[in-house]
Amino acid sequence: xxxxxxxxxxxxxxxxxxxxxxxxxxxxxxxxxxxxxxxxxxxxxxxxxxxxxxxxxxxxxxxxxxxxxxxxxxxxxxxxxxxxxxxxxxxxxxxxxxxxxxxxxxxxxxxxxxxxxxxxxxxxxxxxxxxxxxxxxxxxxxxxxxxxxx
Numbered sequence: 052x053x054x055x056x057x058x059x060x061x062x063x064x065x066x067x068x069x070x071x072x073x074x075x076x077x078x079x080x081x082x083x084x085x086x087x088x089x090x091x092x093x094x095x096x097x098x099x100x101x102x103x104x105x106x107x108x109x110x111x112x113x114x115x116x117x118x119x120x121x122x123x124x125x126x127x128x129x130x131x132x133x134x135x136x137x138x139x140x141x142x143x144x145x146x147x148x149x150x151x152x153x154x155x156x157x158x159x160x161x162x163x164x165x166x167x168x169x170x171x172x173x174x175x176x177x178x179x180x181x182x183x184x185x186x187x188x189x190x191x192x193x194x195x196x197x198x199x200x201x
Contacts, residue, residue: 091190092137095122098130099147100198101171105130108168110150111197113143113188114179125150138188145184145197147176171201 095113099106107128114121118141124132149168175181176199186195 090118091140093140093188093190093193094133094135094137095186095188095193095195096131096133096135097195097197099126099132099196100130102201103198106147106172106199108150109147109172110168112146112148112179113138113186114146115139115141115143115188117141118143118188123148140188140190143186143188144179144182145186145195146179146182147172172199173201 097111099109099111105128107126107130109126110123111126111132112121112123113134115138118139120139120141122134122136122138124134126132147169169177176184184197186193
């Protein structure tokens with residue numbers, strides 16, 4: 052007499068159903084992102100001048116409360132800067148800082164070269180909380196030139 056023995060939990064039918072369910076769920080989750088619109092983004096470049104002369108050695112910072120983003124670029128010798136990685140479109144505050152310091156002003160014991168980067172730049176332009184420099188970044192390429200007055 053032949054007997055057929057099955058072990059508990061080794062029934063192939065539920066395994067096939069589970070596999071099918073997993074594949075369907077994966078396809079559903081993957082397909083959900085296809086209809087999401089991408090946020091418009093733009094790049095920005097320009098020149099920063101202090102009293103009509105190119106400013107160099109500093110960093111120009113863009114911060115946005117609406118877009119929830121920020122970016123920066125270091126000024127070149129001729130005062131130009133470029134943020135080539137696209138940032139979300141929106142309203143941005145613009146301020147200057149020493150390279151590598153972000154929001155922190157250079158302290159008295161800091162690197163003289165970093166302190167000199169902001170020499171002559173009015174304090175109100177050295178913080179995102181006090182600056183009145185603002186711009187709107189639109190989709191595509193943007194130019195924002197700044198001419199600071201001491």
